[in-house]
Amino acid sequence: MAKRKRLTPANPLFSETPGYETKAFSPAPPIAGVAAASSSAAALQELADSMAEARATGRMVITVPLAQVELDHLVRDRMGSGSEEMAVLKASLLARGQQTPVELTDLGDGRYGLISGWRRCTALMALHAETGEDRFASVLGLVRQPSDASEAYIAMVEENEIRAGLSYYERARIVARATERGVFPDTRSALRALFAAASRPRRSKIGSFLALVAAFDGQLRFPEAISERLGLALAKALEADPGLAPVLRARLETAAPDNAEAEQACLQAGLRAAAAPAPRPDRGPAQVPPALPRPADTVQLSQTGTGKVVLQGPGLTRDFIDALRAWLEVDKG
Numbered sequence: 018m019a020k021r022k023r024l025t026p027a028n029p030l031f032s033e034t035p036g037y038e039t040k041a042f043s044p045a046p047p048i049a050g051v052a053a054a055s056s057s058a059a060a061l062q063e064l065a066d067s068m069a070e071a072r073a074t075g076r077m078v079i080t081v082p083l084a085q086v087e088l089d090h091l092v093r094d095r096m097g098s099g100s101e102e103m104a105v106l107k108a109s110l111l112a113r114g115q116q117t118p119v120e121l122t123d124l125g126d127g128r129y130g131l132i133s134g135w136r137r138c139t140a141l142m143a144l145h146a147e148t149g150e151d152r153f154a155s156v157l158g159l160v161r162q163p164s165d166a167s168e169a170y171i172a173m174v175e176e177n178e179i180r181a182g183l184s185y186y187e188r189a190r191i192v193a194r195a196t197e198r199g200v201f202p203d204t205r206s207a208l209r210a211l212f213a214a215a216s217r218p219r220r221s222k223i224g225s226f227l228a229l230v231a232a233f234d235g236q237l238r239f240p241e242a243i244s245e246r247l248g249l250a251l252a253k254a255l256e257a258d259p260g261l262a263p264v265l266r267a268r269l270e271t272a273a274p275d276n277a278e279a280e281q282a283c284l285q286a287g288l289r290a291a292a293a294p295a296p297r298p299d300r301g302p303a304q305v306p307p308a309l310p311r312p313a314d315t316v317q318l319s320q321t322g323t324g325k326v327v328l329q330g331p332g333l334t335r336d337f338i339d340a341l342r343a344w345l346e347v348d349k350g
Contacts, residue, residue, distance in 0.1 A: 078118050081129055082155045083142055086121065090130025091166075091173055106140045114152065115141065120172060121158040132161055133173045166200045167210060174211045184241040185248055188212065189226035190234065225252040232262040236269055242277035247284065254288055261291055 109116075119134025131138060138156055145153035163169040174183075174191060183191075192207045201207035204227060212220050226248050232255055233240065243251075255261055265287045274280040 078157050078159060080155050081121065081158050083138060083145070084154075085127055085129055086138060086156060086158075087124070087128060087130050088135060088138055090122070090124070091132065091169060103136070103140060103143075106136060107144055110137075110140055110144060110153070111148075115157050118157040118159045120161050122163060122169065123160055129158070129160070132163070132169050134158070166198075167195075170195050170200055171211055171213075175214075184243070185222055185226045185245055186229060186237075186240040186243050188223045189230050190240075192223065193227060193230045193234075222249065225249055228252045228255045233266065233269075236266055237280065238274065239277035239280050243281065243284075247281060250288060251284060254291055258291065261287075264291070 115137065117134075117137070119137055120132040121129040122132055124130050134156070141153050141156055144150070161169075161172065163172060170191070174188075188211075192204055192211060195201055195211065196204050196207045201210060204224070208220055208224055212223060215223070222245065229240070229243070229248055229251055237243075251265075265284060268283055268287045269280070272279070272283045274283055
């Protein structure tokens with residue numbers, strides 16, 4: 018068996034290699050730390066400024082609790098949503114969440130006014146009530162800062178025109194309401210500003226529906242369902258007969274239609290009644306014309322080519338003329 022060698026400890030005299038110098042670690046100079054801190058602060062400030070600018074210019078989506086959103090900040094142009102449309106929207110939100118942000122304006126104190134996106138907010142509120150899920154308690158939005166109220170109304174109308182067209186009644190109604198609030202000096206200015214992209218004939222039709230808004234707003238249950246043809250016919254009839262409006266309102270109140278079809282049928286019946294000729298007053302039993310005296314042989318009758326009948330001759334006495342006139346008056350009646 019080979020004999021093991023015993024190793025001796027290293028000689029401390031040779032533990033350090035000659036010619037090499039060891040140095041302890043020295044910290045970086047203070048100026049380097051100051052520069053790094055300043056650079057980080059500048060980067061953070063630049064990021065904060067960029068986010069603030071993005072938020073102020075409506076390029077950053079924020080999450081806002083629905084309880085802090087005032088849905089009635091503007092008079093809404095859309096008067097309601099059909100049950101079928103709302104069901105489709107709710108199903109989409111339930112499956113995929115909110116994909117398109119609404120438009121808000123910062124009112125201060127943590128409050129936001131809704132500019133556009135009323136249907137999305139309404140659907141989210143309904144889903145939160147039905148499911149109790151926290152994800153439906155808030156809404157994604159872009160913060161806008163319109164220069165004045167008119168710009169906010171224009172933004173609302175444009176968004177609805179692009180996403181889901183309004184009815185003529187709804188368009189006319191927002192023109193009337195924006196004017197009443199003093200956003201525009203008159204309906205003509207409101208019509209031009211809110212529907213600047215519409216053609217002149219289209220704006221003219223919206224203007225015609227203003228008569229319906231003035232006559233029936235608050236009384237009609239399904240005004241957004243009024244067709245263009247019926248609306249224009251009603252506007253024309255109201256212009257021709259100012260007394261027609263109370264008659265039609267009375268018809269609607271009596272009929273109390275519970276669906277759009279019945280309401281339109283009531284309006285159409287009122288139009289037909291207004292267009293029918295008035296009945297002639299009862300003049301009692303028909304009068305029998307007196308017997309026409311037989312003219313004397315000396316009265317000659319002749320007919321001209323212009324449709325006139327000429328009586329002449331010495332037998333054309335005053336008594337005969339009076340009797341003829343009496344006979345003609347009774348016969349004419």
